Amino acid sequence: MAKDILDVKNLEVWFPVRKGFVESLVSKEQRWVKAVDGVTFNIKDKEIFCLVGESGCGKTTTGKAILRLVEPTGGKVTYYGPGKEVLMKTMVKDAVDKGKMSKEQGDKMLVEGGLDVRALPRGKMKLLRQKMQIIFQDPYESLNPKQSIYDIINEPLVVNNLGANEKERENRVVQALDDAGLRPPKDFMWRYPHEVSGGQRQRVGIAGALVLSPEFLVADEPVSMLDVSIRSEILKLMLDLRNNMGLSFLFITHDLSVAYVFSDRIGIMYLGKIVELGPTEEVIKSPRHPYTKALISVVPKPDPRAKTDKIILKGERPDPSNIPSGCRFHPRCPFAMDICKTAQPEPLFVSQEHWVSCHLEKGAAQ
Amino acid sequence: MVLLEVENLRTYFKTQEGVLKAVDGVDFMLDKGQAMGLAGESGCGKTTAALSIMKLLPANGYIAGGKITFMNQDMARVTGDKLRAIRWRDISIIFQGAMNALNPVKRVGDQITEPIILHEKVDEEVAMKRVKELFELVGINPNRIREYPHEFSGGMRQRVMIAMALACRPRLVICDEPTTALDVMIQAQILALLKSLQKELDLAMIIISHDLSVLAETCEYLSIMYAGKIVERSSAVEVFANPQHPYTKGLIAAFPNIKGAKKMPASIAGNPPNLIHPPVGCRFSPRCYMAQEICKQEEPPLVEVLPGHYAACHFVKKLG
Numbered sequence: 001m002a003k004d005i006l007d008v009k010n011l012e013v014w015f016p017v018r019k020g021f022v023e024s025l026v027s028k029e030q031r032w033v034k035a036v037d038g039v040t041f042n043i044k045d046k047e048i049f050c051l052v053g054e055s056g057c058g059k060t061t062t063g064k065a066i067l068r069l070v071e072p073t074g075g076k077v078t079y080y081g082p083g084k085e086v087l088m089k090t091m092v093k094d095a096v097d098k099g100k101m102s103k104e105q106g107d108k109m110l111v112e113g114g115l116d117v118r119a120l121p122r123g124k125m126k127l128l129r130q131k132m133q134i135i136f137q138d139p140y141e142s143l144n145p146k147q148s149i150y151d152i153i154n155e156p157l158v159v160n161n162l163g164a165n166e167k168e169r170e171n172r173v174v175q176a177l178d179d180a181g182l183r184p185p186k187d188f189m190w191r192y193p194h195e196v197s198g199g200q201r202q203r204v205g206i207a208g209a210l211v212l213s214p215e216f217l218v219a220d221e222p223v224s225m226l227d228v229s230i231r232s233e234i235l236k237l238m239l240d241l242r243n244n245m246g247l248s249f250l251f252i253t254h255d256l257s258v259a260y261v262f263s264d265r266i267g268i269m270y271l272g273k274i275v276e277l278g279p280t281e282e283v284i285k286s287p288r289h290p291y292t293k294a295l296i297s298v299v300p301k302p303d304p305r306a307k308t309d310k311i312i313l314k315g316e317r318p319d320p321s322n323i324p325s326g327c328r329f330h331p332r333c334p335f336a337m338d339i340c341k342t343a344q345p346e347p348l349f350v351s352q353e354h355w356v357s358c359h360l361e362k363g364a365a366q
Numbered sequence: 367m368v369l370l371e372v373e374n375l376r377t378y379f380k381t382q383e384g385v386l387k388a389v390d391g392v393d394f395m396l397d398k399g400q401a402m403g404l405a406g407e408s409g410c411g412k413t414t415a416a417l418s419i420m421k422l423l424p425a426n427g428y429i430a431g432g433k434i435t436f437m438n439q440d441m442a443r444v445t446g447d448k449l450r451a452i453r454w455r456d457i458s459i460i461f462q463g464a465m466n467a468l469n470p471v472k473r474v475g476d477q478i479t480e481p482i483i484l485h486e487k488v489d490e491e492v493a494m495k496r497v498k499e500l501f502e503l504v505g506i507n508p509n510r511i512r513e514y515p516h517e518f519s520g521g522m523r524q525r526v527m528i529a530m531a532l533a534c535r536p537r538l539v540i541c542d543e544p545t546t547a548l549d550v551m552i553q554a555q556i557l558a559l560l561k562s563l564q565k566e567l568d569l570a571m572i573i574i575s576h577d578l579s580v581l582a583e584t585c586e587y588l589s590i591m592y593a594g595k596i597v598e599r600s601s602a603v604e605v606f607a608n609p610q611h612p613y614t615k616g617l618i619a620a621f622p623n624i625k626g627a628k629k630m631p632a633s634i635a636g637n638p639p640n641l642i643h644p645p646v647g648c649r650f651s652p653r654c655y656m657a658q659e660i661c662k663q664e665e666p667p668l669v670e671v672l673p674g675h676y677a678a679c680h681f682v683k684k685l686g
Contacts, residue, residue: 017480052549052552054549054552055549159398197637198408199637227407227408227576228407228500228576228577228578228617228620228621228632229407229616229617229620229633230633230634230637231620231631231633232620232622232631232632232633233628233633233635235630236633239630254549254550255550256550256624257621257622257623258624259621259626259630260620260624260628260630261630261631262630280628281628284624284628294551295550295551296550296624298550298554299550299551299579299624300553300554300577300579300580300582300583301579301582301583301605301623301624301625302578302579302582302623303582303606303617303623303625304582304583304602304603304606305603305606305607306625310554311554312553312554312556312558316519316521316522316551317553360549
């Protein structure tokens with residue numbers, strides 16, 4: 001079995017709710033928006049792992065929390081990528097040199113051969129983020145319109161003090177553009193974002209991540225703003241990056257059909273928790289959780305003759321500051337039983353790599 | 367009964383670089399109670415075509431040619447008060463990102479009564495009663511009419527916009543990307559709602575979307591647009607079962623199908639052309655895998671390939 005590159009255990013991101021004056025008088029209790037509430041998964045080396053869910057389910061927050069772009073409030077993130085060795089050496093040497101840290105302390109951050117991301121001092125995250133990069137959703141807003149494409153891609157190098165001189169940096173920028181499929185790179189380098197098409201902008205975003213030669217990429221809805229006709233080109237580019245450069249991906253999307261064709265394993269998220277996780281084909285072809293089944297049934301099919309029975313859930317997702325008791329899906333679940341209102345279902349493996357959190361499974365097993 | 371007929375519509379925009387031919391010779395027809403989908407990539411002119419029908423073009427846009435007949439009136443001659451009466455009473459439109467189009471400082475109920483009072487000259491009480499009926503129709507609790515837009519979720523706001531579009535019982539509703547900003551589950555709710563409204567109110571609809579699968583689920587007829595022209599037109603079932611134009615084939619192949627095998631969908635190489643200087647000949651030829659010499663010189667006409675199925679390509683056989 002392939003080694004892991006990333007392991008996420010019980011990740012929690014809770015945002016405090018600020019109370020009004022009156023409320024602070026009558027209630028001492030601190031309320032939280034539990035955006036991510038105990039998420040556990042792992043990503044194998046060279047794997048494309050996909051998180052799917054409705055907006056507001058916490059999938060983007062999960063991606064950002066892994067890179068500590070939002071600070072997790074609980075849980076553990078362990079990074080196993082090969083880049084961490086180099087990183088540890090630089091970091092520990094630096095800290096020991098300055099007398100800020102003893103060597104033992106540095107070694108502690110290595111847990112079972114991995115690097116505890118949450119234990120890293122904030123200032124050192126920059127080093128780790130060279131290996132873990134993120135691609136954002138909107139290629140129209142994530143690029144600075146006043147910078148040329150060269151400047152946009154060069155900036156990460158400057159910020160991280162990489163490349164000995166201008167010439168070397170230029171070579172790396174050219175290489176990144178080429179890797180992102182903007183060929184020939186010299187044609188694109190001096191253009192501005194408004195001078196290239198939407199698909200090419202997203203490639204610029206990808207090149208900006210690639211220039212640091214990362215090992216792991218978080219791709220947050222990278223194709224949802226693009227026209228359908230060019231989506232698969234961007235997806236293919238990411239597949240190539242995986243196959244040729246050995247990158248691993250956390251792919252975040254709300255579009256199950258994109259997740260289906262693109263990912264190796266898939267996790268279905270609902271209101272801050274993963275409810276079902278397994279190999280993509282198995283989850284899509286034989287879903288176990290009622291939420292997964294409903295999500296799959298409502299994906300529009302490009303075939304007017306395909307009359308499928310849709311499970312259209314009533315209402316919208318509940319407020320993450322007021323999560324329902326028991327199974328958090330029970331108010332919308334067509335099969336909710338009494339136990340669902342009181343007890344949280346534990347994950348249950350239905351095959352070697354496929355697990356689901358639902359009380360129905362337990363009932364079926366007994 | 368023919369409700370709307372669009373013949374050879376040309377809508378151009380004056381820009382600094384020259385005249386942009388956003389819609390350049392578009393024909394279609396719509397019967398009472400029929401739903402037609404208008405599909406194409408962004409920038410292909412589908413929204414402009416719809417805005418031309420309602421004469422809602424921006425200041426630099428103008429209708430350069432063609433004829434739009436709506437309920438036996440030539441829309442070119444309808445202006446001023448007459449035009450204002452037709453908008454909303456007979457044709458209404460749900461804009462793209464409509465859920466952000468509500469006025470945040472007015473109660474939703476008041477926003478919907480406004481057109482009713484203006485168009486039908488009724489008093490507020492009657493209008494409010496109508497709004498309550500409308501809310502029920504689109505699946506919102508009628509007690510919520512005194513709430514403000516921020517108290518509604520995205521899907522609910524979209525329902526409010528649909529209620530507003532239906533306020534004066536129009537014959538034709540144009541929906542511009544009605545579900546693009548919504549989640550799959552909410553999208554399914556809204557599409558089911560549109561479908562049931564169409565049946566219940568005998569409503570004609572033009573649904574504009576880049577998402578063929580959304581149109582496949584809601585429309586009986588489909589027109590595929592590319593670079594300001596309709597390249598294929600037929601019933602939805604026909605278009606999907608028997609696509610004739612290479613662009614249509616490419617679009618359909620670009621959709622990942624969750625029911626099919628796990629494989630990457632194909633893509634259409636290249637980008638849509640610049641409509642200020644569109645390519646000579648067939649506009650799709652620079653991206654077409656079948657393109658020959660003739661495609662770069664001559665523009666193919668839209669011909670009937672099968673009964674009721676039209677396509678504009680040099681390599682389709684004309685019926686008969």
